[in-house]
Amino acid sequence: MxxxxxxxxxxxxxxxxxxxxxxxxxxxxxxxxxxEFVDKQGWIDEERFIDAISxxxxxxxxxxxxxxxxxxYRLLGLAGAFxxxxxxxxxxxxxxxxxxxxxxxxxxxxxxxxxxxGIRPAIVALILYGGYQLSKSVKWTGSLVMTTVLALMAVSLxxxxxxxxxxxVLLVSFISHLLRAGRIxxxxxxxxxxxxxxxx
Amino acid sequence: xxxxxxxxxxxFFKIGLFGFGGGYAMISLIQNxxxxxxxxxxxxxxxxxxxxxxxxxxIAINSGxxxxxxxxxxxxxxxxxxxxxxxSFILVLLLAHFYDRVRGSDYIIRLLLYLRPILIALVFAAxxxxxxxxxxxxxxxxxxLAALFLLxxxxxxxxxxxxxxxxSGVFLYG
Numbered sequence: 453m454x455x456x457x458x459x460x461x462x463x464x465x466x467x468x469x470x471x472x473x474x475x476x477x478x479x480x481x482x483x484x485x486x487x488e489f490v491d492k493q494g495w496i497d498e499e500r501f502i503d504a505i506s507x508x509x510x511x512x513x514x515x516x517x518x519x520x521x522x523x524x525y526r527l528l529g530l531a532g533a534f535x536x537x538x539x540x541x542x543x544x545x546x547x548x549x550x551x552x553x554x555x556x557x558x559x560x561x562x563x564x565x566x567x568x569x570g571i572r573p574a575i576v577a578l579i580l581y582g583g584y585q586l587s588k589s590v591k592w593t594g595s596l597v598m599t600t601v602l603a604l605m606a607v608s609l610x611x612x613x614x615x616x617x618x619x620x621v622l623l624v625s626f627i628s629h630l631l632r633a634g635r636i637x638x639x640x641x642x643x644x645x646x647x648x649x650x651x652x
Numbered sequence: 653x654x655x656x657x658x659x660x661x662x663x664f665f666k667i668g669l670f671g672f673g674g675g676y677a678m679i680s681l682i683q684n685x686x687x688x689x690x691x692x693x694x695x696x697x698x699x700x701x702x703x704x705x706x707x708x709x710x711i712a713i714n715s716g717x718x719x720x721x722x723x724x725x726x727x728x729x730x731x732x733x734x735x736x737x738x739x740s741f742i743l744v745l746l747l748a749h750f751y752d753r754v755r756g757s758d759y760i761i762r763l764l765l766y767l768r769p770i771l772i773a774l775v776f777a778a779x780x781x782x783x784x785x786x787x788x789x790x791x792x793x794x795x796x797l798a799a800l801f802l803l804x805x806x807x808x809x810x811x812x813x814x815x816x817x818x819x820s821g822v823f824l825y826g
Contacts, residue, residue, distance in 0.1 A: 617774075
């Protein structure tokens with residue numbers, strides 16, 4: 453019991469530190485988590501770590517939060533998940549709270565206005581470049597390009613909610629999964645026990 | 653008061669639930685909710701993205717905290733921040749629990765395959781809508797091109813690029 457409490461404190465410290473020093477999106481925290489979990493503490497091995505990264509990406513939400521919940525739960529169950537999520541979110545919560553209070557008093561100040569007028573075009577550049585880098589990870593086919601362009605037009609020109617578009621994609625992929633599963637169910641039944649045996 | 657907190661919770665729960673891919677892909681979702689309720693002007697939201705880039709933590713959390721505070725003070729910021737995390741919490745717990753069964757599953761690979769182009773579309777949609785309020789004159793076009801050049805050709809950290817853009821804003825517009 454005491455050992456678990458000590459581990460929770462350790463988990464809190466690690467994720468608080470990760471939350472405090474992760475700039476520029478969740479993927480930046482992956483090397484930090486690896487150093488702590490794989491190299492320093494030896495809580496998880498390299499292969500499982502990489503698996504975990506790819507699996508948590510299938511869940512919606514911020515990458516940093518998802519990773520902390522996943523590793524917290526795998527290590528220390530529900531208490532671990534709570535602790536890790538709380539710890540990783542706390543630094544940015546406190547910082548933004550401070551900034552929000554500051555902006556309440558200083559918004560409309562000409563110097564601040566000019567700073568942000570300069571920053572906003574750079575944000576456009578960051579997002580564009582992020583999209584460009586993401587698009588390099590896709591093996592583009594004609595139909596994929598079409599899908600992307602249609603989705604872009606739906607959101608940008610027709611003002612259709614992204615929620616609706618994502619929902620449709622989930623639905624289509626689920627239906628196509630069911631159709632596929634129905635077709636190859638016999639094959640899978642024969643192969644599955646062997647596959648699982650190898651995996652574990 | 654309670655009504656505002658409730659709609660804050662619903663909005664940010666929705667953002668958390670449909671925010672696949674995290675980061676830039678979530679911007680379109682957040683903006684959609686802000687527009688729906690009129691909680692923040694687009695300009696103010698772009699400022700938040702800038703702040704989110706310069707401070708630690710995910711954009712979703714940062715926007716939740718900021719928007720919540722703006723709309724309803726400390727209570728609002730706590731509610732919105734928790735709301736955006738709750739869907740992840742439930743789904744990741746399920747995933748972590750059934751991890752060994754879903755690992756390397758055909759379905760998850762297929763889901764990502766379908767989702768990836770949509771997420772890219774959402775990122776570019778976010779860029780377009782941010783550009784509508786940010787690219788307003790010749791000076792802003794210059795800053796955009798300079799930032800793109802630095803991102804593509806150098807290894808300067810994005811935070812540094814934002815700081816440089818802020819400084820050039822003071823000189824160009826001051």
